[in-house]
Amino acid sequence: GAVVSQHPSWVICKSGTSVKIECRSLDFQATTMFWYRQFPKQSLMLMATSNEGSKATYEQGVEKDKFLINHASLTLSTLTVTSAHPEDSSFYICSASRFGSSYEQYFGPGTRLTVT
Amino acid sequence: GQQVMQIPQYQHVQEGEDFTTYCNSSTTLSNIQWYKQRPGGHPVFLIQLVKSGEVKKQKRLTFQFGEAKKNSSLHITATQTTDVGTYFCAGPLYAGNMLTFGGGTRLMVKP
Numbered sequence: 001g002a003v004v005s006q007h008p009s010w011v012i013c014k015s016g017t018s019v020k021i022e023c024r025s026l027d028f029q030a031t032t033m034f035w036y037r038q039f040p041k042q043s044l045m046l047m048a049t050s051n052e053g054s055k056a057t058y059e060q061g062v063e064k065d066k067f068l069i070n071h072a073s074l075t076l077s078t079l080t081v082t083s084a085h086p087e088d089s090s091f092y093i094c095s096a097s098r099f100g101s102s103y104e105q106y107f108g109p110g111t112r113l114t115v116t
Numbered sequence: 117g118q119q120v121m122q123i124p125q126y127q128h129v130q131e132g133e134d135f136t137t138y139c140n141s142s143t144t145l146s147n148i149q150w151y152k153q154r155p156g157g158h159p160v161f162l163i164q165l166v167k168s169g170e171v172k173k174q175k176r177l178t179f180q181f182g183e184a185k186k187n188s189s190l191h192i193t194a195t196q197t198t199d200v201g202t203y204f205c206a207g208p209l210y211a212g213n214m215l216t217f218g219g220g221t222r223l224m225v226k227p
Contacts, residue, residue: 034214043204044159044217093158104149105215107158 003027004096006108013084014116020080021111023094029074030096034105035067038091050077084115120207122218130226135192137221139205146208148181148188149215154201162190162203195225 003026013019023033032051036044048069050056056069066088068080077096081088091112095105121140129135139148147166151159163172165181165188172179178191192199202222206215 041222043219046214046216049214095159104161104164106161107151110158 002098002106004030004094004106004108006094006111008111009109010112010114012114012116015085016083018080018082019084019113020078021092021094021113023077023079023096023108025075025096025098025106028096028098030077030098031074032097033071033077034095034097035069035077035079036093036095038093038110040091044093047079081113084113086115089113089115120205120209120216120218122205122221124221125219126222126224128224128226129195131197132194135195135199135223137190137203137205137223139188139190139218141186141207141209143209144185146185148185148205148207150179150188150190151204151206151217152201153204153220157201159204192223195223197225197227199223200225 005024005026007022011019034049035047037047038044046059047062048056048058050069050071052071052074058064066082071077091110093107093110095107097105119142123138127135147164149164150162152162153159163179168185169183170181176193180189188205190203202220204220205218209216
C-alpha cells in the first residue's frame with residue numbers, strides 16, 4: 001500500500017508555455033501533499049505544502065504565481081509551472097502523507113521537466 | 117535558519133566495507149526519518165526514529181537517534197553494490213508534517 005503516482009514522468013516544453021504535473025495517491029487518502037524540486041546531485045528542496053480544499057503554503061523564495069498548486073481532492077494534487085523558462089528545468093517530486101502515518105511521506109516517481 | 121546537515125557528502129567504499137552517514141539538526145526533532153534514493157529514482161522511506169537514544173536495525177542497516185534528538189546516524193555493515201544511492205535524513209523542523217531534508221550522502225560501492 002501507499003503508492004503515489006506522478007504524471008507525466010518526463011516532459012519537454014518550450015519557453016513561455018505552461019506545464020501541469022499531476023500527483024495521485026493511488027491507495028490511500030492523502031491529508032497533505034508536498035511538492036519538491038531536486039537539481040542534479042542535490043537534495044530535495046520543499047517548494048510547497050498543500051492540503052485538500054485549501055490554499056497551498058509556499059516556501060520562502062518560491063513564486064506562487066509561477067508554481068500554481070491545486071489540491072482538488074484527497075488523492076490528487078497538481079503543480080502547474082506557468083510561463084516556463086529554461087531555469088525551471090528540474091526534477092519535480094511530489095509526496096503524500098496519510099492520516100495517522102506519523103509524518104512518513106510516500107514519494108512519487110518524479111517528473112523531469114526540460115524547458116527549451 | 118534551522119537546518120539539517122549531513123556528512124559526508126560522498127563516500128566511495130570497496131564492496132564489503134562498512135559505511136556510516138551522520139545527520140545533525142540545528143534543533144531538537146520529534147522524529148527523524150531516513151530515505152534512500154537510487155540513481156535516477158525517487159526517495160524511498162527506510163525508517164523513522166522517535167525515541168531518544170533509539171536504535172533500529174534492518175538487516176545490515178543500523179539506525180541511531182541521539183540522546184538529545186538532534187543527531188542521527190545510519191550505518192551499513194559489509195556494503196553491497198545494491199546499497200548504491202543517496203541516503204537522506206529528514207526531520208520536521210517546523211510545525212506540521214513538513215520535512216526538511218539533509219543534503220544527502222551519496223554512497224558509491226566498488227565491486
